[in-house]
Amino acid sequence: MPPRTSHGHSFICRSCLVALQKRKPSAQWLTRHPSSRTISSARRSGFSPEKEAERQRTLELLGLSKERRGDKFSVKYFEKKTDGKMRPLRDVDEFNRSVMDLDAETEARLQQLEEQLEQATRFTKIVESIYGKRGAEELVKRAAESDPDNHPSVLLPEHGWPRAKGTQCITHLNNMIRTVGRKTGGGALRRGRINALWKYYSLARDALRGRPDAVYREFWDFLWRHLAVDHDNNPNRMYHVHILAQDMRKVGVALHDDQQLLAIEADFVSGFRKEAVAAHKRFVLTLGTNPETFAEFWELGLRMYCLMDDVDRAEQVVKTIVESPYEKxxxxxxxxxxxxxxxxxxxxxxxxxxxxxxxxxxxxxxxxxxxxxxxxxxxxxxxxxxxxxxxxxxxxxxxxxxxxxxxxxxxxxxxxxxxxxxxxxxxxxxxxxxxxxxxxxxxxxxxQAIHVNGLIGAWLRSGTADNIQKAEDVAWAMINARMQFLGIRKDMKNLAAFIRLRPTNEVWPRANLETFSLLAENYKDRGLHAKMERLWIAFRDAEIPPNSFMLNQLLSSYLQSGQGKHIGTLSRDLTNHYRVEPDPWTFTVLWQALAVNRLVEISPQELPAETAQARSLFAEMVRSAHIFENGIDLYLSRSILHSFRKLEDTTGLLLAYRALRHIFKFIPSDLVVMELQVGSMDLLRTAKGRRGLRLMHAGQQVESSLRQRHQELIASGQLKAGEELPLDARTEELGNILERFLENQITVPDGGDIQALLRETAMEMGFGGDEPETKTSTPGT
Incomplete structure (x- = not known):
């Protein structure tokens, strides 16, 4: 109610009058014609005659008209500002202008709506230019259909269900339907969203069957469209269709023809074969005679009867399809x-x-x-x-x-x-x-052996016991075929030239190097060292020159079987006897086979011998440096450096690092630098142990050196202020940091000559008396 003023004047706020102006006039008012008094009043107020008549009638109803007989009172007008204060208005004209003026917020909103309308118009023109007017209308229709809020019948009523749990399930299902409508975008849903929709539908099934009158056809079509979609994201499609069709039948919802056909197939696939066949027979006179469903209906029946091995019915269906007048x-x-x-x-x-x-x-x-x-x-x-x-x-x-x-x-x-x-x-x-x-x-x-080897390799890769056994049987049959061929060739040396011997029952091609390599890799991976030794004996008897791959498999098998101490001798014998050139993998196995990498601890008495063995192995690598023309593997580099570190061979470690860096193109990473500074190959474990502070200190030193190098490059003008340290400069500096650290680790007895010590070590490591040159960039150079 409007408040009374202290002077007895009536007060009416602006919001009440605006609301009254919005009231819809009755039919009686619409038939009235404005009087001359109304027209003159309209001229004074600035309103049209119709609006002025409506205003006068409103004032009359409120008892506020100045011209009411017997009533003598005056009206004061006020305007409420945005800060809540009241401002008095002079007369009704100023009041009318105040009512019609829009505040800043309303004007901004109107301007925003105008901009959105303009953008929508431009977008519509673009869509029409691409898809045409019909295509644009189809896109709008599809977008509207995908939004369940545009189809209230898709959503279920959320009240009136028998139990509170049922109401809660319906609410969750409605929320999921809204989410699906917003996220589908006209395509198939993601697997997780399909599973979620099925989950909430399954929870609400009992409630839906208990109140079928509250569920409209659009709801079932919505579920069918998304749960029966044929897509990789819907692997449980047939089970979804089986349950959905079952529920639709129970609540009395008739399935469309295409839905009925898919439901029959889903029943059959889900294991309900008798029900599917019975349903197929029921629709013979409907779906089976309809030209639009004839082919799909009878082909479905043919598939079902063939899977059931029902020859008579299958042949009858084929006869029906063949004799039909429809295209097939x-x-x-x-x-x-x-x-x-x-x-x-x-x-x-x-x-x-x-x-x-x-x-x-x-x-x-x-x-x-x-x-x-x-x-x-x-x-x-x-x-x-x-x-x-x-x-x-x-x-x-x-x-x-x-x-x-x-x-x-x-x-x-x-x-x-x-x-x-x-x-x-x-x-x-x-x-x-x-x-x-x-x-x-x-x-x-x-x-040909190449084709049989392809099948052997496929069997072995499958990993199943049956296939692996087949692969071994066929491979050894090929090996025996080669042995038989070699035996006949030896026997023919003692016979006359015109006599030719042929192997009996030669049904398998002769094994080649690939055959042996396939078996060797499989035996090595499975840790079957006994079979590996038997295979190696057969390989030597087969008179096939080995390659590095076959050699590596044999060496790895020895390493896995705990016979690493024989690997070095075996490798040298095989490479010398068969003239096999080692590859990087060969050296990886050889470094792993060193005692310092195989054993938990080495006695001090054994250190000199193990150190000499490591230096000798590195010398072999230097002689085979050409096989590392593309650079050395990080794993092998770490194995080499940590081998010298664990042997406490500081001079050997320094020279090995210099050689790796300048001969084998090794680029040390942050990980390697930190590992060697801390003295561990497991930094995560080190960080949790007693050496955690040492690791943190080493990291700080590395960062400090990198910052110092960065400042030097800026001071020399090679970098601009604000530029980051280039990657190549950072890598170079990391290498220098590690080299300086390794140099500081070398201790020489009093009166000893460090250069002489380095030359002697370089001779043992295969440098010919000249160790790799140091390219350390000290700060300020």
């Missing part, structure tokens, strides 16, 4: 071919159906079609029929191999079968490749 894709026969091929008594019928399919497709048959049908026969171990189809795929002219004992040259050669083997191995069909391998040998075609 001959590929609908794929399930029938698969069913026929799976049984020996019907495999001939399967091959005949394939021939009919190939004839119907003609030139439109694809490589994928051939691969699919070949796979059916290979899985059924009908490899010969698979060969016939593979020949049709690979050979342009017709080649009939039925009943042929000897394959024609275009087919009966290792290259033809090699192509097939490579194709099957790349597709991961290892059992099919094995069957093809056996078929080729049964046809008198000896495969």
């Amino acid at each position: 894709d001959p590929r609908f026969l794929f399930p029938l071919i698969r069913m026929y091929a799976s049984k020996p008594e019907t495999v001939e019928k399967g091959y005949k159906v394939y021939q009919q399919l190939r004839s119907d497709l003609g030139d439109s048959i694809t490589i994928d079609d051939y691969d699919t049908i070949i796979l059916y026969f290979l899985k059924a171990n009908e490899t010969e029929f698979a060969l016939f189809i593979f020949v049709d795929m690979m050979v342009s002219e017709t080649v009939d191999l039925r009943g042929v004992h000897k394959l024609p040259p275009s087919v009966g050669n290792p290259f033809f079968f090699g192509k097939w083997l490579r194709r099957l191995i790349s597709d991961g069909n290892l059992q099919g490749a094995h069957n093809v391998l056996l078929l080729s040998m049964s046809k008198g075609v000896l495969p």
Whole structure:
């Protein structure tokens, strides 16, 4: 209510009058015509006659009109400012202007709305220029459909459910539906969001079934659209459809034709085969006769009956499809071919159906079609029929191999079968490749070792016990074939020139270096040292020159079996005997095999001998420096440096670091610098132990040296103030920091000559008397 003033005058605030002006006039008011008094009053106030008439009527209703008979009072007008203070107004005209004037906040809001409208107009024109007017309308429609707030029937009422728990579940489900509507963007949901939607729907199922009248069709369509989407993000699609269709039937919601077909398939896939078949029979006269669903309905039935091995019904469905007047894709026969091929008594019928399919497709048959049908026969171990189809795929002219004992040259050669083997191995069909391998040998075609090695490698990589055993059996059969060949070759030296011996039952190709390498790597990885030794004996008997890979596998096997002390001698014997050049991996194994890296502790009496062995090994590396032309591995570099550190060979460590840096192109990292300064290869453990303060101090020294170098470069003009230290300068300075630290670690007895000590150590480490030059950049240089 408006307050009374102390002088008896009526008071009405601005907000009340504005609200009264917004009241919708009645029909009676709309039919009245303004009087002359109203028109003259309107001229004085600045309002239109209609608005002035409305204002006068409002004043009359409130009892505030000046011209009411018998009422003599005056009206004072006030305006409330934004700070809450009241300002008196002179007369009604000033009051009217005050009512019509907009404050700054309202004007800013109106301006913002105008800018948004202008931006929306520009965006609409851009969309129309790209997609056209119809395309733009379709995008707007799709965006509106994706927002559940535009479709209130998608959301469920959140009151009136039987129990509080049911109401809570409905609320959570509504919130999830809103989230899905905002996040979908017209595409498939992420897997996590689909799972969340299914979770909240599952929790609300009981409540929904208890009150079906509160759930509209749009809600079910919304769930179906997102839970039945065929996408990689929805791996449980069929189970979702099975449950969703079940709930829709229970609450009396009729499924659309496409939904009904998908529901039948989902029932079948989910294990409810009898229910799916029964549903399929119920819709024979509806979906089975509708031209729009005919093909999909009967092809679904064919797939189900073929998977159930119901030959009679499957053949009846095929007859129905063939005799129908509708257009059909001959590929609908794929399930029938698969069913026929799976049984020996019907495999001939399967091959005949394939021939009919190939004839119907003609030139439109694809490589994928051939691969699919070949796979059916290979899985059924009908490899010969698979060969016939593979020949049709690979050979342009017709080649009939039925009943042929000897394959024609275009087919009966290792290259033809090699192509097939490579194709099957790349597709991961290892059992099919094995069957093809056996078929080729049964046809008198000896495969090449490279193709069999590919299958052996694929078996070993699979990691399954059955495949690994197959790989070993085939590899050793190839090794025995080579041994038999070598034995015959030796026997022929003592026979006449015109006599030729041939191996009996030569069904496997002879093993080569790759065959031995595959087995050696597998034995090494599995720690089967006994089998590795047996393989090495066979390898020497096979008279195959080894390479560094085979050598490395043997050395690694010895290291894993705890026989590291023999590795150095074994390596030198093998490399000298077989003239095998070591590679970086060879030296990695050799450094790991040193006692200082194998044993927990070395007695002081053994240190001189171990130090000499480490220096000798480094000398071998220097002689093989050309194999490190692309730089040395960080792991190997760390092993070398820490080996000398643990041996407490300070001069050897300094020279090894200089050689690694200037000969082997080693770039020390922050990690290596800190490890050598602290004396540990595990900085994390060091930070938690007693040497944590030492690690922190070393880090501070490194940072201090880097800052000093940075300031020197700025002072010399090589860097501008504010520029960071370049990466190459930082790397160089880190190397110098480590070198200075290692130099300071060398202690020389009184009267000793440090240069003489370094020259002697350099001779032992293979530098020929001249250690690598130091390129240390001291501060200020």
